[in-house]
Amino acid sequence: MKKILVTGALGQIGSELVIKMRGIYGTDNVIATDIRTIDSEVITGGPFEILDVTDAEKMFDIAKRHEVDTIIHLAALLSATAEAKPLLAWNLNMGGLVNALEVARELNCKFFTPSSIGAFGPTTPKDQTPQDTIQRPTTMYGVNKVSGELLCDYYYNKFGVDTRGLRFPGLISYATPPGGGTTDYAVDIYYKAIESGSYTSYIDKGTYMDMMYMPDALNAIINLMEADPSKLKHRNSFNVTAMSVEPEMVAEAIRKHIPDFKLDYDVDPVRQRIAESWPNSIDASAAADEWGFKAEYDLERMTEDMLKKLKK
Ligand code: VAH
Numbered sequence: 001m002k003k004i005l006v007t008g009a010l011g012q013i014g015s016e017l018v019i020k021m022r023g024i025y026g027t028d029n030v031i032a033t034d035i036r037t038i039d040s041e042v043i044t045g046g047p048f049e050i051l052d053v054t055d056a057e058k059m060f061d062i063a064k065r066h067e068v069d070t071i072i073h074l075a076a077l078l079s080a081t082a083e084a085k086p087l088l089a090w091n092l093n094m095g096g097l098v099n100a101l102e103v104a105r106e107l108n109c110k111f112f113t114p115s116s117i118g119a120f121g122p123t124t125p126k127d128q129t130p131q132d133t134i135q136r137p138t139t140m141y142g143v144n145k146v147s148g149e150l151l152c153d154y155y156y157n158k159f160g161v162d163t164r165g166l167r168f169p170g171l172i173s174y175a176t177p178p179g180g181g182t183t184d185y186a187v188d189i190y191y192k193a194i195e196s197g198s199y200t201s202y203i204d205k206g207t208y209m210d211m212m213y214m215p216d217a218l219n220a221i222i223n224l225m226e227a228d229p230s231k232l233k234h235r236n237s238f239n240v241t242a243m244s245v246e247p248e249m250v251a252e253a254i255r256k257h258i259p260d261f262k263l264d265y266d267v268d269p270v271r272q273r274i275a276e277s278w279p280n281s282i283d284a285s286a287a288a289d290e291w292g293f294k295a296e297y298d299l300e301r302m303t304e305d306m307l308k309k310l311k312k
Contacts, residue, residue, distance in 0.1 A: 001110060001225055003029050005068040007053050007100060008075030009042050010034040013114065013217065015176045017072065018042045020218050031066045035075070053096030056103075063103045070225065073100040073113040079141035080271050081180035086140035093144040094151075101155045101163070111163040112225055113152060115237035117210050118182075119145035119167055122277045129279040131239050131286035138277050152236035164224050165237030167282070169210030171217050172302060174309040182274045186211055186250055190306045193254045193261050201247045202268035208280035210241040213297035213305070220293055227291035234286055242295030242302075244281035253303040 004021060008014045009032035019041060021030045032042045033051035042048065049062050053075040063071065075096050082089030097113060104111040120129055121137040135146045145167075152163040170183025177191070178184035185203045192199040203209075212220075220240050251263040287293035297305070 001025060001070040003031075003066060003068045004070040004072060005031045005033065005063050005066065005109075006072045006074060007033050007051060007059075007096070008073070009048070010036065010038055010040060011074055012171060012173060012176050012178055013214070014074045015040060015042055016173060016214055017074075017218050017221060019045065021222070022046050024222070031062065031068065033062060053099055054092060056099040059099050060103050060106065063107055063109070068107070068109060070110040071100055071104050071112070072221070073097060073111065076144070077141070078180040079116075079118050079139055079182045079274050082141040082144065083139055083270060083274060089140045089144060093141075094147060097148050097151060101151065101161065104161050104163070105155060105159045109161075110225060111152070111155070111161055112221060113148060113163075113165055115145045115149050115165050115167040116141070117167055117169050117241075117278050117282055118142045118274075119149060119237070120279050124279060126280045129239065129282040131234060131283065139274050142277070149236040156235055162229060164232070164235050166220055166224060166287075167237045167239050168217060169212050169241045169282070171212055171214055172306065173214035174306055175214070182271045183209055183211065185247065186245070189247070189250055189254070189263070190303075190310055193258055194307065194310045197258060197260060198262040198264070199251075200264050200266050202266060202271055203247055203275050204265060204267045204272055205248055206246050207272065207275050208244050208246045209275055209278060210244050210282050212240065212242040212295060213302040216242050216295040216297050219296075220287070223293065224287075224291055232290050234290065238287040238290070238293070239282045239284045240287050240293055240295075241282050241284050242297055243299050245299055249299065250303070253299050254307070256300070257303065257307050
């Protein structure tokens with residue numbers, strides 16, 4: 001990767017990935033794009049362009065003008081928002097993806113886009129979900145993610161586009177407040193632990209989901225994109241995870257730092273139903289075997305770092 005175009009650069013992953021990649025590949029070699037502008041180092045710290053990913057022509061123009069060799073396509077609506085606006089989600093998530101894949105094909109770019117544990121459904125084996133297994137998601141987000149995985153594999157097999165992807169678990173970060181996800185409780189809980197010493201979870205006790213701290217997610221993207229392609233048996237997309245947790249476990253880890261932290265519940269039936277359709281834990285051995293994936297942060301280490309950074 002030498003010259004990288006990032007869509008959705010102001011989102012939860014993009015806002016940290018752009019800064020990290022500029023440190024590795026050079027500020028001027030990472031072109032951030034998003035549909036909006038906000039006060040962010042992503043915009044003030046290097047090349048930024050306004051881009052609505054449903055505008056194929058503008059995406060092609062930006063990619064060609066900057067002579068990019070890699071597209072990191074992150075612009076998408078997450079699970080809860082997609083469930084509230086399914087048609088908008090289909091048009092944006094799939095329309096944006098096919099535009100980005102077409103630009104990658106025409107300009108011969110390497111290509112990354114995230115999938116998710118949301119690509120699995122209620123008939124998928126729930127514990128230690130295998131890399132290759134049944135995928136019949138019951139959410140629009142999951143339909144988008146499975147379709148996206150198939151489309152990216154198609155562009156690799158049919159056109160030779162070097163597409164690679166990761167099935168991300170819930171991502172936990174302190175840099176941007178989360179938006180529109182089902183796993184966002186695991187981010188909100190840390191903010192509220194600092195602000196008020198208590199949190200009311202919309203996901204029920206005992207609801208296990210895979211999670212990962214953002215530093216591990218960023219390293220996974222970069223390591224996958226730099227991996228030797230001859231070693232990849234899979235491409236779209238690799239299971240990756242760092243931990244399988246439910247709300248009580250996160251609260252327990254927080255109490256090691258904030259002893260009287262209180263957790264109670266006001267379950268949101270929509271996001272609870274989404275969460276229950278996803279795996280309890282996924283198996284990431286293919287990523288470890290094919291390109292050396294390894295998460296560095298477990299729940300304890302993540303909690304310590306999140307609380308330290310949020311206190312600042
Ligand atoms: C969401 N954070 O909740 C995203 C992610 C696995 C969860 O895909 O929609």
